[in-house]
Structures are given as structure tokens and as C-alpha cells.
Amino acid sequence: MSRLLLNNGLAQPRIAAARVGIGGPVGSGKTALVECLIPALVARGIDIAVITNDLVTAEDAERIRRSGLIDPARVSAVEAGACPHTVIREDPTLNIEAADELERRFPGVELILLESGGDNLASTFSRDLTDFWMFVIDVAGGDDIPRKRGPGVIRADLLVINKVDLAPYVGVDLERMYRDALNVRGDRPVLLTNCRRGDGIESIVDLLEREVLFKT
Numbered sequence: 001m002s003r004l005l006l007n008n009g010l011a012q013p014r015i016a017a018a019r020v021g022i023g024g025p026v027g028s029g030k031t032a033l034v035e036c037l038i039p040a041l042v043a044r045g046i047d048i049a050v051i052t053n054d055l056v057t058a059e060d061a062e063r064i065r066r067s068g069l070i071d072p073a074r075v076s077a078v079e080a081g082a083c084p085h086t087v088i089r090e091d092p093t094l095n096i097e098a099a100d101e102l103e104r105r106f107p108g109v110e111l112i113l114l115e116s117g118g119d120n121l122a123s124t125f126s127r128d129l130t131d132f133w134m135f136v137i138d139v140a141g142g143d144d145i146p147r148k149r150g151p152g153v154i155r156a157d158l159l160v161i162n163k164v165d166l167a168p169y170v171g172v173d174l175e176r177m178y179r180d181a182l183n184v185r186g187d188r189p190v191l192l193t194n195c196r197r198g199d200g201i202e203s204i205v206d207l208l209e210r211e212v213l214f215k216t
């Protein structure tokens with residue numbers, strides 16, 4: 001959902017980029033998802049930029065810059081220096097500034113992906129920061145995660161269950177996990193992905209185009 005801004009000093013109001021948060025527990029596959037989403041969004045002609053959040057390094061940003069998937073200048077790093085949720089929920093100023101700066105440098109940018117640092121099931125994004133946010137869990141974390149009903153699982157605009165390829169190896173009944181997730185989320189969507197192979201990514205991009213960019 002692009003936002004109309006009435007900027008001082010600009011003759012015409014400008015449309016700001018939609019800001020899409022990606023949160024979830026440590027290692028669930030947030031960066032892998034960003035790496036899958038970048039080419040899929042670009043293939044649909046969507047002008048994007050990325051912000052990563054790490055505790056005290058720019059590790060994820062460096063990984064994405066090195067990937068060759070996107071102009072490295074379009075990737076900004078925020079170092080949280082504290083619990084990851086502090087800079088995406090309590091005081092998102094650093095992330096808002098990073099997004100504003102990307103919009104200034106790349107005026108055509110339509111969508112900014114903001115990856116949170118890995119956090120627990122309670123992490124959520126401030127609505128001051130994001131227009132839409134998704135929460136990434138993975139099957140290796142256990143099929144009881146949806147039933148635990150953390151705020152990330154319940155309230156995210158989209159729940160992504162990643163690493164579906166691992167289900168047989170970790171004794172997870174994927175159908176049941178999916179059903180449980182739908183049950184606790186009411187009408188909110190749940191999508192399954194394998195970010196190793198890119199399975200399920202097009203469905204996420206369809207949803208972003210429809211619900212966030214209003215393109216279809």
C-alpha cells in the first residue's frame with residue numbers, strides 16, 4: 001500500500017514506497033526469503049530496495065549485497081544494538097530513517113523489504129514503520145509453533161511456513177501444521193515455502209502485488 005506524501009518543497013505530492021516487514025525466529029529463513037523475493041519482484045518489474053537489521057553487525061546486508069541479485073547501494077543495514085524488536089516496534093526511528101533515505105536516493109522505488117533480526121515468537125512490527133508485515137517460521141522449529149499462538153504467528157499480515165522440504169526429516173506433519181496455523185489466524189493468509197528451491201515464492205509475490213501494491 002503505497003503512501004501519498006505531501007512533501008515540503010515538492011510541487012507535486014509523491015507516492016512513497018510500500019514498506020514490508022519480514023520477521024521471525026533466528027534461522028527461520030528470513031534472509032533466504034529476501035534472496036528469493038528480490039529476483040521474483042524484479043522479474044515483475046517492481047522497483048525495490050532492502051533494509052536488514054542485525055544485532056551488532058551488517059552480516060545479512062553484506063550477504064545480500066554480495067549475492068549479485070540487487071544493486072548493493074539499494075541495501076541498507078541497521079544495527080539494532082539491542083533486542084531486534086526494539087528497532088522494529090518500540091522505537092523504529094532508525095529503520096524509518098533508513099527507508100526515507102532509500103526513497104530519497106531511489107525516487108522510483110515502489111517496495112522496501114525490511115528484514116528484522118531474528119527474534120522470538122512475540123516480535124511484531126510497528127505500523128508506523130511497515131504497511132504490511134510477514135512472519136517467517138520453519139518446520140524444523142516444531143509443528144507446535146502455530147498452536148502456541150505468539151503475536152507474530154497470530155497478527156502478521158502473512159504467516160510464512162518455510163523449510164517445508166525438511167518436514168519428513170524432523171517428523172513434522174506439514175498438513176496438520178498448516179491447518180493449525182489457519183485455525184489460529186482466522187482469515188489471515190498462510191503460505192508454505194522452500195527457500196532453498198524457491199517453492200511458494202510466486203504466491204507471496206502475487207499477494208504483495210494484490211494486497212500491498214494494488215497491481216492486480
Ligand SMILES: Nc1nc2c(ncn2[C@@H]2O[C@H](COP(=O)(O)OP(=O)(O)OP(=O)(O)O)[C@@H](O)[C@H]2O)c(=O)[nH]1
Pocket residue numbers: 024025026027028029030031032033060117118119162163164165166193194195196197
Ligand atoms: N532446507 C532448507 N533450508 C533452508 C530453507 N530456508 C533457509 N534455509 C537454511 O536455513 C539457514 C538459516 O537461513 P537464514 O536465511 O540465514 O535464516 P534467518 O532467519 O535470516 O536467520 P537470522 O538472520 O540469523 O535470524 C541457512 O542455512 C539456510 O540455507 C529452506 O526452505 N529449506
